[in-house]
Amino acid sequence: MFSAAWTILALGLLAQSAALLATRRAPRTALIVVAALPVLVAALAPQSSDLFGLTALPVLVGVVVAALRVALAHLWPTLVVAAALVAAGNVVLALAGDATTAGDATTAVSGSLGQGVLQAIGAVGLPLLVTLLVQSRREVRVARTAEASAVDREQDALVDAAVSRERAAMARELHDIAAHHLSGIALMAAVIDRQIDADPERAHEGARQVREQSTAVLEDLRRLVGLLRDDAPAERAVETVAGIVDLAERARFRSDVRLDVLPGDRPLADGVGPLAQLAAYRTVQEALANAALHAPSAPCTVTIDDRDATRVVIRVENAPATVPAAGTSPSGGNGLRGMRERADLVGARLQAGPTATGGWLVELALGREAPAAPTQAAGGAGVVA
DSSP, X not given: OHHHHHHHHHHHHHHHHHHHGGGGTOHHHHHHHHHHHHHHHHHHOGGGGGXXXXXXXXXXXXXXXXXXXXXXXXXXXXXXXXXXXXXXXXXXHHHHHHHHHTOOHHXXXXXXXXXXXXXXXXXXXXXXXXXXXXXXXXXXXXXXXXXXXXXXXXXXXXXXXXXXXXHHHHHHHHHHHIIIIIXXXXXXXXXXXXXXXXXXXXXXXXXXXXXXXXXXXHHHHHHHHHHTOSSSOOOOOOOSTTHHHHHHHHHTTTSOEEEEEEOOSSSTTTTOOHHHHHHHHHHHXXXXXXXXXXXXXXXXXXXXXXXXXXXEEEEEEEOOOSSOOXXXXXXXXXXXXXXXXXXXXXXXXXXXXXXXXXXEEEEEEEEOSSOOOXXXXXXXXXXXX
């Protein structure tokens, strides 16, 4: 009798194991089958009560697999049925065992029901809780990984944007240097070529200016490269509104440049930020280079109007060209585009275009960041011929 009971129990465990193989394709159906087989074993072999608890192990495995493959919202009815079957197996085992010994059925049911509920909690509730906890931790890790990837992508995008801005700034700086110095060198070389036989003395003077301009462009390039190196920061020239005076003086060596300074009752360009002053310096530098390149023999006037309390206005105006420009080539509008980019960057207003007399005018208006305290008047309008 006992050997038959153990055989039925073994066959039941094998059947449960076989049912578990179907959990990949039909996890809910497989779980119901695995939980129902112990009820059949309890009814057919109540003498196997000593090892009947082994039938709960396949149920535990089925719950874990089903919880991993099916959403809880769709799985909970199956879990309730499986828990009820686990508890029912214990009740059937008790009734069948008491029937063979003619015991009190009511006492057997009440005792086995409590045991069945505990076994259902252990076989269904606890593995479900552990599985959900593991799933939630895995989802948190996946979410953190996705968040870290998103942050990395955002940082890469910010770096790319910063690199693009730096490239644009470097392009503006290189264009300003090339336009200001190299165009002057080309112009003076053309003049020297015409004067070398007719006026050797003027040709020697032009050659000296070419050397000075070459030295200046090399110095500017050295400063620009130095700014890009952390280990050897280069000294930078003072590129402010006040520096425009020296800029105009240097330009007089190769062309007819006049500087007019209209001071107010405060220091020159007081209240104008450093970036705005740099934009003004570069704008005048580019405008003078364009004037020397496209109108080499025409007089050019640089005006710094500092009389307004709210803004500083800088104008570069050249007269119409009287002789054809030598060695010029189209610039593609990079110079004017660079001027506008600098003006937009600092909130300045730029106007550039032909004048009524056929010349060219570039006007830049810089706002003051804060009202400056008036000082003793600096005097009347200053003119450098």
